[in-house]
Amino acid sequence: MLLEDDMAVTDVAYPFDVSLAAISKHLAILASSGLISQEKRGRVKWCKLEPDALRSASVWMQGFGQFEPVNLDVFEKFLVSELE
Amino acid sequence: MLLEDDMAVTDVAYPFDVSLAAISKHLAILASSGLISQEKRGRVKWCKLEPDALRSASVWMQGFGQFEPVNLDVFEKFLVSELE
DNA sequence: AGAAAACTCAACCGAAAAGTTAAATATGCG
DNA sequence: CGCATATTTAACTTTTCGGTTGAGTTTTCT
Incomplete structure (x- = not known):
């Protein structure tokens, strides 16, 4: 799996065998911890790593x-x- | 709280509001992960950080x-x- | 307008983690 | 020996975590 600069929640979820909702939750936690940032443009929420x-x-x-x-x-x- | 070089299980547990047994278990996990080392001398088990x-x-x-x-x-x- | 896409929300579930208490095991001491 | 200290073990309960499903919201597309 390749880590793109910006990924939609769906993109992050794609390779995993869990529901989209689970990934969405997980990403929210990562964001609240500052490990990623999320920016909503239109209907898609773009996620970026924050090293x-x-x-x-x-x-x-x-x-x-x-x-x-x-x-x-x-x-x-x-x-x-x-x-x- | 000050981190001493070597602390007995009881010493580590002292400032926390949980049972000694809980701390003992936790320290065993830390030791099995290599984060601390434990050496038993007499009846006391000395714990040391392993940075x-x-x-x-x-x-x-x-x-x-x-x-x-x-x-x-x-x-x-x-x-x-x-x-x- | 109506359907699809992208996501979130709420309620729920099972398993694992983390805690409790009480008893057990050593060791040290007078 | 007999008691106190230091820690672990066992059995059990509670909490947290990570997931599911289905419905709800917002945006985009035709």
Whole structure:
């Protein structure tokens, strides 16, 4: 399965063997958690991944269990170097 | 609440408003997931955080949503520089 | 206008998760 | 030994989760 930039709820549901309503619910939860964003244009609701939400979790995990707090500047440089 | 290096099951349970048995079960699950380690000395079972278990999740999150896969060598260098 | 498409809502269901209490198992101590 | 401490086990109850179905809303298409 390929993750498109923007997918309708129906598109996301297509490969799964569950009802559309189930996927709709699930996506609403993801949206309320900030992991995806949803924008309704016409009758279709477009869903987009929001990787930043995971990034902050990742940063938190980096800091977890360390005595010295993570240097966020260094971390951001790392991210920038990875993303470009 | 302060996270000590080593905590007995009772210590972990103290601030929570749930039974000791519940915490004991929960800690067993964390241990089986590798998120903590438990060592029994005498009648007390000492629990210690294992941040490495979170690291692989963190790495996965870094890669999530990026077009270019994460360069793990660079990521490891980042981690080493943070940890020393 | 009327039908189809895209989604959501509400009510419901079963299974898994997470909690409780009481008893059991070790270990440490005076 | 006998009692207190630390934790686990067992049986059970409650809550949450993830799903279903069918009806309802809004938008698009002809």
